[in-house]
Amino acid sequence: MAIQDLFGKPLQAVNIGLESFSESLHAQGTEAVQVDWRPPLEGYVELTHAPGGVDIDAANAEALERVRTSRPLLVGMGIAKDTIPGMGERMILHAGPPIGWERMCGPTRGAVMGAIVYEGWADTYEEAAELAASGEITFDPCHHHHTVGPMAGIVSPSMPVFIIKNETFGNVTYATQNEGLGHVLRYGAYGDDVIAHLKWMEKTLYPALVRTLEMTGPIDLRSIIAQALHMGDEVHNRNRAATSLLIRQIAPALIETSSKQVAEKVLRFIDSNDHFFLNLSMPALKAMIETAEGVEGSTMVTVMARNGTDFGIRVACMPDRWFVAPAPMVAGLWLPGYTEDDANPDIGDSSITETTGCGGFAMAAAPAIVRFVGGTSSLALSVTQEMYQITVGEHEFFTVPVLNFRGTPLGIDVRKVMASGICPFINTGIAHKKPGIGMVGAGLVRAPRKCFEDAFAALRKEFGSE
Amino acid sequence: MAIQDLFGKPLQAVNIGLESFSESLHAQGTEAVQVDWRPPLEGYVELTHAPGGVDIDAANAEALERVRTSRPLLVGMGIAKDTIPGMGERMILHAGPPIGWERMCGPTRGAVMGAIVYEGWADTYEEAAELAASGEITFDPCHHHHTVGPMAGIVSPSMPVFIIKNETFGNVTYATQNEGLGHVLRYGAYGDDVIAHLKWMEKTLYPALVRTLEMTGPIDLRSIIAQALHMGDEVHNRNRAATSLLIRQIAPALIETSSKQVAEKVLRFIDSNDHFFLNLSMPALKAMIETAEGVEGSTMVTVMARNGTDFGIRVACMPDRWFVAPAPMVAGLWLPGYTEDDANPDIGDSSITETTGCGGFAMAAAPAIVRFVGGTSSLALSVTQEMYQITVGEHEFFTVPVLNFRGTPLGIDVRKVMASGICPFINTGIAHKKPGIGMVGAGLVRAPRKCFEDAFAALRKEFGSE
Numbered sequence: 031m032a033i034q035d036l037f038g039k040p041l042q043a044v045n046i047g048l049e050s051f052s053e054s055l056h057a058q059g060t061e062a063v064q065v066d067w068r069p070p071l072e073g074y075v076e077l078t079h080a081p082g083g084v085d086i087d088a089a090n091a092e093a094l095e096r097v098r099t100s101r102p103l104l105v106g107m108g109i110a111k112d113t114i115p116g117m118g119e120r121m122i123l124h125a126g127p128p129i130g131w132e133r134m135c136g137p138t139r140g141a142v143m144g145a146i147v148y149e150g151w152a153d154t155y156e157e158a159a160e161l162a163a164s165g166e167i168t169f170d171p172c173h174h175h176h177t178v179g180p181m182a183g184i185v186s187p188s189m190p191v192f193i194i195k196n197e198t199f200g201n202v203t204y205a206t207q208n209e210g211l212g213h214v215l216r217y218g219a220y221g222d223d224v225i226a227h228l229k230w231m232e233k234t235l236y237p238a239l240v241r242t243l244e245m246t247g248p249i250d251l252r253s254i255i256a257q258a259l260h261m262g263d264e265v266h267n268r269n270r271a272a273t274s275l276l277i278r279q280i281a282p283a284l285i286e287t288s289s290k291q292v293a294e295k296v297l298r299f300i301d302s303n304d305h306f307f308l309n310l311s312m313p314a315l316k317a318m319i320e321t322a323e324g325v326e327g328s329t330m331v332t333v334m335a336r337n338g339t340d341f342g343i344r345v346a347c348m349p350d351r352w353f354v355a356p357a358p359m360v361a362g363l364w365l366p367g368y369t370e371d372d373a374n375p376d377i378g379d380s381s382i383t384e385t386t387g388c389g390g391f392a393m394a395a396a397p398a399i400v401r402f403v404g405g406t407s408s409l410a411l412s413v414t415q416e417m418y419q420i421t422v423g424e425h426e427f428f429t430v431p432v433l434n435f436r437g438t439p440l441g442i443d444v445r446k447v448m449a450s451g452i453c454p455f456i457n458t459g460i461a462h463k464k465p466g467i468g469m470v471g472a473g474l475v476r477a478p479r480k481c482f483e484d485a486f487a488a489l490r491k492e493f494g495s496e
Numbered sequence: 497m498a499i500q501d502l503f504g505k506p507l508q509a510v511n512i513g514l515e516s517f518s519e520s521l522h523a524q525g526t527e528a529v530q531v532d533w534r535p536p537l538e539g540y541v542e543l544t545h546a547p548g549g550v551d552i553d554a555a556n557a558e559a560l561e562r563v564r565t566s567r568p569l570l571v572g573m574g575i576a577k578d579t580i581p582g583m584g585e586r587m588i589l590h591a592g593p594p595i596g597w598e599r600m601c602g603p604t605r606g607a608v609m610g611a612i613v614y615e616g617w618a619d620t621y622e623e624a625a626e627l628a629a630s631g632e633i634t635f636d637p638c639h640h641h642h643t644v645g646p647m648a649g650i651v652s653p654s655m656p657v658f659i660i661k662n663e664t665f666g667n668v669t670y671a672t673q674n675e676g677l678g679h680v681l682r683y684g685a686y687g688d689d690v691i692a693h694l695k696w697m698e699k700t701l702y703p704a705l706v707r708t709l710e711m712t713g714p715i716d717l718r719s720i721i722a723q724a725l726h727m728g729d730e731v732h733n734r735n736r737a738a739t740s741l742l743i744r745q746i747a748p749a750l751i752e753t754s755s756k757q758v759a760e761k762v763l764r765f766i767d768s769n770d771h772f773f774l775n776l777s778m779p780a781l782k783a784m785i786e787t788a789e790g791v792e793g794s795t796m797v798t799v800m801a802r803n804g805t806d807f808g809i810r811v812a813c814m815p816d817r818w819f820v821a822p823a824p825m826v827a828g829l830w831l832p833g834y835t836e837d838d839a840n841p842d843i844g845d846s847s848i849t850e851t852t853g854c855g856g857f858a859m860a861a862a863p864a865i866v867r868f869v870g871g872t873s874s875l876a877l878s879v880t881q882e883m884y885q886i887t888v889g890e891h892e893f894f895t896v897p898v899l900n901f902r903g904t905p906l907g908i909d910v911r912k913v914m915a916s917g918i919c920p921f922i923n924t925g926i927a928h929k930k931p932g933i934g935m936v937g938a939g940l941v942r943a944p945r946k947c948f949e950d951a952f953a954a955l956r957k958e959f960g961s962e
Contacts, residue, residue, distance in 0.1 A: 257736075260728050260864035261728040261729075261736065261737050261864075262726050262737075262897070263727075270723075270727065271727050271728070271737060271740070274737070274740035274743070274744060275740065277740070277744055277747070278743055278763075278767045279767075281743070281767070282763050282764050282767070285756055285759050285760045286756060290751055290756070293751050297744075297747050297748050298748050301744045301745075301747070397897035397898045398726035398727075400897075406900060407897050407898055410897075411898070431728070431863035431866075431873050432863045432873055432877070432898055433873070434872060434873050434874065435873065
């Protein structure tokens, strides 16, 4: 029996099914988001070749191919100071582009103060703030150490980190364990409860996961992300499926290698925190995209990251430079008792997910996320469609069922952002602007145009077309 | 910051986002399925009132409300003979409408033979077949005992069953534990491996789950199904998310109440079988829809079920009658080595999912399922749209994110099937037509028109409008 027989006649390429789909959306009063042509950003000129006759399209194709073929595996864990390259004894890593204490936003300051007390470098949060301001602590971006951190993104020397290895190219990336929601360091909260929880993560969760991973062997994060995109996640602000799949994969080995009490507590903790996998999706996607760094002539964006004060991007052919602009405010859904007046500007390295074709770029795969970050399911569909206009290509392994299994839009091309006037779309958590408080909401934001304008100007200069 | 600001101007109700969505599908050569008007089925007349002036629309609204407000909970487990009402000592329950050994299809016969050996009523499968043919075994439909079984749907007295209670109305339903894929009884396979696995499920899995449920208390299956529909399941042939959520919910209590060895083995088994939750979604949905049985004047379908020979339906206002037609062949994707020549006709009680607004009716929530059952993601969307034309209403708790969280189409109205000519759409597994072999594929099928024609004729007679 052929599938056509189900319908009583041959199938035709007429769009009535999808029209009724859109009619249904209209019938319910949904706005579809206008995805239209915009004038090119000011200063746009066509860039086709880098010095030495390097074809930029070919360079971007090479960069894309590296990212597409990367296979990130969770291979183990370690303590930051013993594991992350260049991590110093009195160093604290933070999200986003470089920044000193004096310009740090409230939540980053709060998280730094918490980390200093957690490390035992100070006894009180006041002393911690003084120490942070004294110049005795070195602050460095996570991204300078193959590391990514959500929100404030603080990594201090004693914190355990996941080790992710890109099996295809051998590069290695790192991220801490996710703390859960609520009163947590990454949102700028500190206090005895925050520190005690971090200590539990170091003394109980981390050793249990180390034992588990020794038994399971490497865990294929690309496979989990690919599956999660078919299960309503976009692995930035929706990680419920990915966290579930991770639990399924590690639970038997966890039971075998830990006491009942520890295994049960670890499972209850991970089950309580659908964002647990975020701290694996982020370094996995970092491990994929950083393979494009240094590709001569490539205009692909390899980093978008925010420290809560500045938003910064980096570009493949100029891998060591940051192009920064003020971090924008986020259009949010607010937790009870909070408003936009409480919000810090956009913050965190988690936009590595969008940089690598997930998060906001994959929202069509995760329409249910709009209940958490705002917007409508038609917005979720149209945003992914829109991002194809500014990307070099598409993922091979990360696909969107509702778009007929099309690969997600991958590899932001600075030139296409300039030509289209379309800025990258990001969904994100929102921290309170004051230190010590925590999460106030989640929402939607665009990367600032200025980052791309400055990067484009630098490319023109670099490529001699100024 | 308002969400409009993200887009640089006020949002407008223009469908460009979704047009680009459909263009993308076309660009990739996808057919959209034609969902069009069809002439009413032969013999259609308008039915508006039942005897005594009962308004049929009002009756269907009452039936719908009962189903919508039902809340099925997994409350415990038991052994079939001690638990299922009316289960006799030498009784075997089967899927679909009533049938005797002489008319049973190959997979049902194979499963009966396996169950007889499992029960110890015969030592060989030849003896089992003789016993089954002798008249000493009573065969009864699962549906006559508030029970549902996938594929052959065989329940024999010693098998453990889940007990699902509808908290809203108090009715109770039952289903066996899912065996996994491969060489399994429900697909008509038998043999030492099949029996040994059933014994493990009785002696190890069942007691472990009983202990676990005693600790967790009732598990809200409506909540799991609602979440799973936001995670790419339709809880008929895609239960990966629902099974994951179940694992998360039971794992800690399982660890606490079982030995390490048992807990690990049980978790590995459930993890190996994404269909594990099917045997919970089915009785949960049965518990919801059976509350419509007996609503005077309601033309809502309360059962669609197949025994592999016949396809049968039942209607709310005539709850004890079956309207049967030959079970249709399924348009399938075939496992390696098999073709449609190997396939048995449509089989199983699992179409209770479609009857209650899930499965094929909720495929828009689960576009990735087309890789398992065939079709395209546009088909998945359009089929759900089409089913709204033959249903009384929509689910309140079961919603489809991509349709802007519209409730799934719920409650097939025999009158609407007749008026529209649209028959219910079902996705399903496919068994080999011979006993003893097992699964050969999965696919898509429509319920036979004749069931609805006969039901409609009976309604006309019942309602005096003949």
